[in-house]
Amino acid sequence: MQSLWYKNAIVYSLDVETFMDSNGDGIGDFAGLTQQLDYLSGLGITCLWLHPFYPSPKRDDGYDVMDYYNVDPCLGTLGDFVEFMHEAKERGIRVLIDLVINHTSIHHPWFQAARSNQHSTYRDYYVWSDDPPPTDPAELVFPDVEDSIWEYDEQAGAYYLHHFYKEQPDLNISNPAVRDEIRKIVHFWLQLGVSGFRVDAVPYFVKNVDVLAKQYELESFLEDLRQYVCSRNAEAILLAEANVESESFPLYFGDGDRMHMLFSFFANQKKFLALARQNVAPLIDGLNQLPNIPQSGQWLNFVRHHDELTLDQLSDAERNEIFQAFAPEEHMQIYGRGIRRRLPPMVNGDRRYIELIYSLLFTLPGIPLIRYGEEIGMGDDLSLPDRDSVRTPMQWTDAPNGGFSTAPSGRLSKPVIAEGEYGYQHVNVAAQQRDSESLLNWFDRAIRIRKQCPEFGWGRWVIIDIDEPSVFAHSCQWNGKMVVAVHNLSNQPCTVTLKFSCDRPLVDLFGDCQYEPWQGASALALEAYGYRWLRAA
Template identity: 70%
Template structure:
């Protein structure tokens, strides 16, 4: 029963945007009926948790993160009835569903803001943060420096400035206001009643910033505990997943004592992992893991390679970012937000090198925590750098080589986003149907990886330890749980090598997964690795 209530400790999460996944009615926009049609595919792949990007009614200034109505579905994507049907089908497949909770800001078109700007005496006036003379030294606070030059915007109707850390069309909510907190609890309860297993909480550090509000930092942070308590009282196994791109020393704010966020995206490890891949050296990964604090027993890290935003590198030093850019994004068009990140998917970053792609996902799935896949990762989808900003990695799912990649039967110009139709990553050559027919495809490899990962609960539950390899390019670690141990070894370099692990002689290494059929390690625990090679083992006792 305890394990059921903390299912997130060993989940395989798959992230998708309903509007770019599958179109059921030929209008060019993905929808919930289309998603329902593809649940068998996701279940067959071994996915047991879906994270859905915002599907609420929205002007779509920021990919749906500018919400107009927290209690409904964007009519392009379906109805609440379609959502409930989707939840029923997902439950039948044993798939948990997380949805985005976007409550650090609303759309400027939300009725709350419309009431706030037109009537100073409206209660909604205090749902937002206003100032008649805002400070001007706020450049470092701007999330989108390419589009905004301040976090304050003057509103003619309101005759005051309102706070917005993101686009000016997204006014920040005032979390210090108890009525706003109550509204957020209502939103959480509404979607819990419709069956969701929890929420990915958007931009949590901005949710608890004290800029312009009448509250101390600790008072704002306490709302994270309030949210968790409210959630858990209504559904014991529901979770909060925080998007918090912060340094390791600040993660305690979000995990608390196990009474705040259940999970955090591991941004710090993600950025150090790409530095390690660029250098072909294990030390950045080792240093990152050693820098992470011990987290509460029921909490969890969510590891990822790429998601729907840019590959954010803001926690690295300038010279480290440049190292990554030189290897993975040498052209300015591949970078975003004044050199803060990369707007590419993984396969193009690696020049299509299957060895490096496999190495990276093997590493992702074996790191302490749980893995996240972004839709299309399993077939090696590419990007479209001709699209603006983050849209380069938000192209529709490629199901087949047919019209519009099997995503939609509409005219191509009506698609919510253009298909990748040219080049190496065109839907004509990279798609689910072709991948399923090819026994050596990335999709079939990913299927094996997921099956093996689900047999290795130690990686989600266990205590990890870094193993000395004697080779700077090789990262090796173990995870132990319930007297069982899994060991993973990854060669980050473009040269083959051999290492000898210093292990107890009363144990032997049993091969679980790898890039080649290698010789079985002998009593010396010597392990051979090809260039970009990887191997997983279970440590078993030698019977007398």
């Protein structure tokens, strides 16, 4: 169904600034991204999610927006963006962009007008207080940097609300004029061809509303936004960044009249707890807590993305288990709640373990998100501050700067990984394209087969009972067809029996070994970190 294209998409996320530099100035740009669209198309990507590319002072990696209607000059022009959109469409690749409407930069003209005149139309675009309440530490997004969500502004003579950095004042979503501005922004980019928006920091709309004397219901805002987006483009979607407890998920999906998709933060955290324990119980618990969602809804699964691997939905004890397994040193952790590493260093480069985790990504109910560089096993640079450790430039070749840029290394906007086992000399696209056994070619095959298994995205999923605590198995059925995925989370081989009914042979589609079609309740042998994708023939 064309209008539900996202139900079986393969999503790839990237930051234009760190993907490909076309003019040698040390900064990735839209012209460079356009040059690499054939690579993404060849990999099987059907949808790109672009991180903020708007003009910004870059206090928060572009999430502090100064102008919602333009491209940051260092990344190109609106003309370059339009050309990129044309070329992406030619290759059948849709584009999602970030809609950052919880806050702006303090340099945005709205805030400059608001702080300079309390009678300005823009004053009520933000949330002000003469005597704000004390800040609960749990409200701090960046507890290592900020100690309050209120900042006194000398020019305004009042405190303004900011849940994120103090350079990012929160917008007043309850103001109808602000909602009108948001609609204009949405319409502008839909006119330029985007297929939807990743809506940043959605839960903080609620928190902003809570401090206002005149409240505006979040549900109404999300429904209005969905209705407006669909009225301008019936196929456009809204993807919510909402890292919340499972009980809150229905708030964001509604009855199919709010967000189209949610990131699977909750299930991802449970998955890493299961991996740390080599026991599938936490993953099963997490999946069982997911509510039934509308037919038009979908989960976006991921392993890592551009922020920390957040673990804040877990208990302190559970979080510490994951830290001990994957980030035992303090400098590998961030904000007391997350991990600032890419996956390969977290698992000591164990190819079997890497394949297992990405096999889970491709087969868990929902659709997969691949972060740029994951397909070649890029590492991290823990010498960089905060989240920048996982935001290094893409590694294309073994040429200087990993082929990302011809600029001197000192001029790069962010340093490329140049040393150690994850340096660009050892980990790059060109080398892996020539190696039939490379991780890149594994991803290529996995994506190709995943696209042939729409049951994972569309189907009704059921967890299969197995008497081995390290093995997770589930089936997905859709349109009379069924696929089964089996994963061994343990570093020890095992043999299991799938306890479910199937009157057809199961054929191995993609796994760590091959064997004859399997019939009935026969034993299934799995290697350490072994996996199977099976189709009922």
